Amino acid sequence: MKAASGFRGARSLREDAAEAHKVASTARSLGLLAMPLTPLRLRLLVASLLTVSFLGALDHTVVSTSLATVAGELGALEHMSWVVVGYTLASTVLLPVLGKLGDVVGPRNIFLVSLVVFLAASLACGFAPTMSWLIVGRVLQGMSSAGLQLMSQTIMAQVTTPRQRPQYMAIIGAAFPIAILVGPVLGGLITDLWGWQWVFWVNLPLGLAALALAIFAIPHIEPGARRAFDGMGAVTFTIALVALVLAVSWYPDPELLLSASLATALAAAAFAAFVLAELRAPEPIVPFRLLRNRTVGAAIALSAIIGVGMFSITAYLPTYFQMAYRTSATVSGLVPIATVFGMLVSNLTSGFIASRTGHYRAFPIAGTALGAGGLFVMALLPVGLPLWVPMLVMFVVGIGTGAFMSLIITVVQSAVPRGETGSITATTNLVRQIGATVTTAIIGGVVGVGVAALLPVGLDAASLTPQMVHGLNLAAQDLVAGIYRDVFAPVFFALAAVYVVGFVAALLMPQGRLSDDHEPASAAEPVPA
Numbered sequence: 001m002k003a004a005s006g007f008r009g010a011r012s013l014r015e016d017a018a019e020a021h022k023v024a025s026t027a028r029s030l031g032l033l034a035m036p037l038t039p040l041r042l043r044l045l046v047a048s049l050l051t052v053s054f055l056g057a058l059d060h061t062v063v064s065t066s067l068a069t070v071a072g073e074l075g076a077l078e079h080m081s082w083v084v085v086g087y088t089l090a091s092t093v094l095l096p097v098l099g100k101l102g103d104v105v106g107p108r109n110i111f112l113v114s115l116v117v118f119l120a121a122s123l124a125c126g127f128a129p130t131m132s133w134l135i136v137g138r139v140l141q142g143m144s145s146a147g148l149q150l151m152s153q154t155i156m157a158q159v160t161t162p163r164q165r166p167q168y169m170a171i172i173g174a175a176f177p178i179a180i181l182v183g184p185v186l187g188g189l190i191t192d193l194w195g196w197q198w199v200f201w202v203n204l205p206l207g208l209a210a211l212a213l214a215i216f217a218i219p220h221i222e223p224g225a226r227r228a229f230d231g232m233g234a235v236t237f238t239i240a241l242v243a244l245v246l247a248v249s250w251y252p253d254p255e256l257l258l259s260a261s262l263a264t265a266l267a268a269a270a271f272a273a274f275v276l277a278e279l280r281a282p283e284p285i286v287p288f289r290l291l292r293n294r295t296v297g298a299a300i301a302l303s304a305i306i307g308v309g310m311f312s313i314t315a316y317l318p319t320y321f322q323m324a325y326r327t328s329a330t331v332s333g334l335v336p337i338a339t340v341f342g343m344l345v346s347n348l349t350s351g352f353i354a355s356r357t358g359h360y361r362a363f364p365i366a367g368t369a370l371g372a373g374g375l376f377v378m379a380l381l382p383v384g385l386p387l388w389v390p391m392l393v394m395f396v397v398g399i400g401t402g403a404f405m406s407l408i409i410t411v412v413q414s415a416v417p418r419g420e421t422g423s424i425t426a427t428t429n430l431v432r433q434i435g436a437t438v439t440t441a442i443i444g445g446v447v448g449v450g451v452a453a454l455l456p457v458g459l460d461a462a463s464l465t466p467q468m469v470h471g472l473n474l475a476a477q478d479l480v481a482g483i484y485r486d487v488f489a490p491v492f493f494a495l496a497a498v499y500v501v502g503f504v505a506a507l508l509m510p511q512g513r514l515s516d517d518h519e520p521a522s523a524a525e526p527v528p529a
Contacts, residue, residue, distance in 0.1 A: 041217050045159070046168060048213035049152040052115055053175035055203050055210070056145035059087065059122075061183025063138075066191040066199050073196070074131045086135045089245050090142030091149075092433045096285040097234045098147045099154075099426025103419055104229065107154040108218045114147025115214065119207045126197035137200075150429065153409055154422045158221050162414035162514040163358050166407055170351020173406030177344040180314075181337060232277040233285045240270030241434070248441035286427050290416055296424065298509035299412040302364050302404055303428045305502035307435030309371060309495045310401045312443055314339060316488075317394070319447075322466040324383045324484040326477060331387065338391040342398025343405060350403045358513040360411055363403045364506035370400025372499035379492035383481045400499075404506075414514060443491055450487035455480075 063070075067083060102110045121140035128134035156168050190198050247263035250256040278284040291297045317339070318332040325332075350363045374397035381390060409428055416424045456479065469480050 041219075044213050044217035045155075045219075046171060048210050048217050049155065049172050050175060051206060051210040052111075052118075052148045052214070053152045053172050054179060055207055056118070056148045057176045057179035058183050058186075059141055059145060059203070061179050062187035062190075062199055063087075066187050066196040069191055069196050070134065071131070074128070074134065082135050083131075083138050085245065085249065087138045087142035087145070088433075088437065089242065090139045091146040092430065092437065093238050093241050094143045094146040095150060095426045095430045095433065096237060096423070099150055099422040099424075100230065100283070100285040102151055102154050102422030106221050107151045107158065107422060108221055110147050111151035111155065111218065112211070112214060114144040114151065115207065115211050118144035118148060119204060119211070122200045122203040122207070125200040150422065150426055153413075153425050153429075155218060155221070157410075157413040157421050157425065158418070159219060162410065164355060165410045165413070166351040166354035166360070166514070168351075169406045169410050170348050173347055173351075173409075174344055177340045177347065177402070180340045181344075184333075230277070230281045230283055230285045233274060233281055236270050236274035236277055237285070240267050240274055243267035243270060245437065248438060251441075251445065285423065286430070287416075287420060287423050290420065290424060293415055294508060294510050295415040295512065296412050298364075298505045299408040299415075300428055300431055301505040302368070302408050302502050304431040304435045305368065305371075305498055305505070306401055306405055307432035307437075308439045309375070309498040309502065310339075310343075310397065311432070311436035312439035313491070313495055315440060316443060316447065319466075320484060320488050321387070321390070323469060324481045324488070325385075325387060325390075326470060326481065327387065328466075334387065335391050335394050339394040339398040342395040342400075343402035344398075346399045346402035347405050350407050354407055354410070354514065358515075360407055360514060361506070361509055361511060363407055364509065365503065367400040367403030368499050368502035368506050370403070371397050372496045372503060374400065375492050375496035375499060379489045379496065383485045410514070411509075446491060447487055451483055454483045454486065 063083060070083065098110055098114075118141060121137050121144060125134055125137035125141065128137055152172050153169065156165060156172065160168060187199055190196075190202060243263045244267040247260045247267060250260035250263065253260075275288075278286050278288055291300070314336050317336045321327050321332040321335055346367070350367075354360045354363065374393050377393050378390065378397075381393070409425060412424055412428050413421055459476075459480075469477060472480070
């Protein structure tokens with residue numbers, strides 16, 4: 001038995017060594033690395049990238065449960081939402097800018113600078129004496145988290161072959177679903193036990209350990225040729241996105257309707273200027289010309305489907321089940337947990353299978369079909385069923401989404417020249433994030449207006465809480481449950497239709513197989529078989 005175990009261990013070490021030698025040999029032959037990647041160094045690299053990706057993703061979720069405490073102690077309840085919005089907006093705005101900078105100056109430099117800024121901003125947030133200070137710190141955190149997220153994916157793309165990449169991307173991509181699962185609970189525990197400041201300071205020990213690993217493990221990667229930076233594109237995109245987010249956040253308030261309309265007009269003008277700037281720029285931050293590649297176009301469309309069709313609805317699932325199924329806040333969280341767990345399982349599974357076989361097209365086809373079917377069933381489910389029924393349905397939706405969540409990043413990276421890796425990775429993440437942000441705001445508006453319109457006289461939508469509804473008589477509870485079901489059903493139908501669009505995009509993706517060679521396909525051709 002011991003001999004057999006030792007044989008298996010030796011074989012595993014030999015396989016790891018062979019894989020690391022292959023990665024290093026390929027990268028050195030292209031002039032990418034200054035040092036070879038040993039098996040130990042490869043493991044440390046993955047550990048470092050996974051840790052910082054988790055920290056960046058965790059800061060999206062861990063702060064939510066401490067917001068009320070933070071706002072109360074700093075005395076600025078009216079600005080509380082900007083603690084979250086500032087982080088999300090800053091990370092979205094910087095995605096294309098940092099993606100292009102990674103191509104120009106090298107992903108290692110952007111990654112290390114982003115990590116140092118993230119840790120400094122976390123320290124500053126914990127010491128914030130005012131809400132304004134905290135919001136500025138959160139903006140800096142968001143800016144640096146964009147660099148951590150993007151450069152983690154870009155670095156793995158530069159030091160692995162397309163065939164090896166899916167399994168590593170799946171491991172790094174697991175940071176986001178894990179952060180969704182543990183973030184709110186962890187944030188509440190830290191706030192109750194140590195104080196809200198430690199929600200930010202807890203990043204420091206993990207971040208410093210990841211920084212030490214990163215300095216050693218991340219190899220030197222030669223940047224692309226020095227090129228002019230697309231300053232006009234960066235400025236117009238920033239103005240457009242900030243104006244769009246402000247408009248979406250202002251529209252629900254009747255007093256801000258004029259401001260929202262002006263912001264919408266500014267966003268439209270800035271986006272038009274951005275498109276013109278990108279079409280004329282020799283090195284645009286968002287390379288529209290690459291969309292002529294069917295593989296790239298389909299993968300970016302699928303990335304948008306994830307943001308629009310999945311990430312947008314997750315935030316509203318607890319409210320829906322508290323009102324329609326009359327569950328407690330704790331129990332209502334089981335449905336999004338089931339959804340995210342499905343994403344985590346299928347994300348890891350599809351990544352390892354794609355690395356082993358080289359085939360990828362079946363995963364987005366099957367995944368979008370499962371997502372569309374699951375959301376269609378959610379639209380038809382009557383209220384009052386046992387909670388395990390919608391949990392199972394949303395678990396299937398999560399399985400479908402996770403099947404191509406990280407995989408399409410690998411596919412799109414493999415379809416462009418090496419010098420465009422950072423830009424195309426940023427663009428793929430950008431459409432996902434914008435889709436989630438805008439659709440989340442739209443769903444919130446639809447639910448708010450729909451519920452207010454259907455509630456009978458005597459019930460005020462503005463003051464309607466789950467606790468209040470649960471205290472009403474049974475007939476009134478049934479009425480409110482039916483209203484929420486009627487309002488959410490069209491939302492589920494619309495999101496199912498979004499996944500159908502994704503299914504078509506997946507079918508249009510060319511047949512291909514991930515290559516064992518590091519050099520990607522031409523930007524005008526599909527991934528080679």
